[in-house]
Every structure is written in structure tokens, then in C-alpha cells.
């Protein structure tokens with residue numbers, strides 16, 4: 001049987017740089033598959049249906065929950081977000097590596113279902129810098145930015161439950177750290193697989 005792939009979960013308060021870091025990681029790592037979530041939030045300027053998210057209506061989201069189509073879902077900043085069960089289970093059983101860019105509530109649900117998942121939390125270097133990044137991104141209205149900053153206080157307190165915490169001060173350093181975490185998990189997993197194969201061999205199975 002094909003060995004299952006590695007599962008990575010990246011969470012962060014809004015504006016910490018999670019999407020930019022994951023995008024940079026994907027440019028140098030062709031083995032990762034990023035799951036496209038469903039959301040009830042309105043698309044931002046450049047966002048495309050099926051690329052950043054599947055943008056759906058609240059009643060459609062509710063129907064998907066009822067049909068059990070989400071492996072995890074959560075309410076974040078007043079909207080709903082969820083990860084499709086079929087897509088990630090399909091990829092993992094084919095031995096593919098999957099990365100989820102989701103909030104901390106979703107991350108902790110994923111850990112319960114997939115104890116081997118690697119949970120990574122991205123922190124901004126300071127509150128001032130987080131606010132600046134949200135403003136500089138220029139995608140959200142002032143009230144939306146205010147909600148995100150307020151929620152960020154509770155979100156960063158969850159970092160302690162994650163396997164790794166990366167501070168995104170200098171962008172290139174943070175990309176390097178993220179790459180290192182992903183790579184070391186692959187090496188560890190490969191080592192476990194070799195160790196198991198050796199035991200199976202000695203047992204004649």
C-alpha cells in the first residue's frame with residue numbers, strides 16, 4: 001500500500017504574512033499541495049473562485065456541513081471557512097503532502113483527526129507591525145481591520161499549542177524556517193519508514 005503523505009497546518013493572525021509565506025514556499029517546493037478552502041466571505045479584489053477559495057453562500061456552506069463534507073470548519077472574523085474532506089483525504093492516501101492554511105480552531109480539530117499533522121504558527125514581530133501590514137495590504141475596510149486586530153489577541157495565545165512557531169520579521173528568514181520545518185518532517189518520516197521496513201524484513205513479513 002502507498003504510504004500516506006505528510007500533513008502540514010499553517011495558522012496565523014490575519015496580516016502576519018501566512019499567505020505570502022506559503023506562496024513563497026510553494027515556489028521552491030513542488031511536492032506540496034495546498035488545499036483550497038470554502039468560505040462565505042466576499043472575494044477581495046484579485047481573488048478568484050477556486051484559486052484562493054471557493055466562495056459560497058451561507059446556505060450552501062450549511063448544506064455542506066450537514067452532508068459531512070468538511071474535515072474541519074470554523075467561524076472566523078464573522079464568516080465561515082471549511083476544508084473539504086474528500087480532497088485532503090484523497091491526496092494523503094495517494095502519498096501526497098498536503099498543506100492547510102487555516103485558523104487555530106481548525107488546526108486543533110485537524111490534530112485530533114490526524115495526530116501526525118505538523119502544526120505551525122506564524123507570529124508577527126510586534127502588534128505595530130501587524131497593524132501596518134494589514135493597512136499596507138490595502139484589501140480590507142477599517143472596521144474589518146479593527147476586528148482582525150482585536151481577534152489577533154486571542155489567536156496569538158494559541159501559538160503555545162502548536163509544534164512550531166515562526167516569527168515573520170524578515171521575510172526571507174521566515175521562508176527559510178518554514179522550508180526547514182517541512183523538510184525535517186519529510187526526513188523524519190522517511191527515517192521511520194526505513195526503520196519499519198527493517199523490522200518487517202527481520203520478521204520475514
Ligand SMILES: Nc1nc2c(ncn2[C@@H]2O[C@H](COP(=O)(O)OP(=O)(O)O)[C@@H](O)[C@H]2O)c(=O)[nH]1
Pocket residue numbers: 011012013014015019037038041072073074076077081082083101102103104105106107
Ligand atoms: N478553520 C478554517 N480556517 C480557515 C480556512 N480557510 C481559511 N481559514 C482562516 O480564516 C482566517 C481568515 O482568512 P482570510 O479571510 O483569507 O483573511 P486573511 O487571513 O486576512 O488573509 C485565516 O485565519 C485563515 O487561515 C478553513 O478552511 N478552515
Ligand SMILES: Nc1ncnc2c1ncn2[C@@H]1O[C@H](COP(=O)(O)OP(=O)(O)O)[C@@H](O)[C@H]1O
Pocket residue numbers: 012013014015016017018019020021133134136137168169170171172174
Ligand atoms: N516579513 C514581512 N515583512 C514585511 N511585510 C510582509 C512580510 N510578510 C508579509 N508581508 C506583507 O504583509 C501583508 C499581509 O500578508 P499576507 O500574506 O496577506 O498575510 P496573511 O495571509 O497572514 O493574512 C502583505 O501586504 C504582505 O506583502
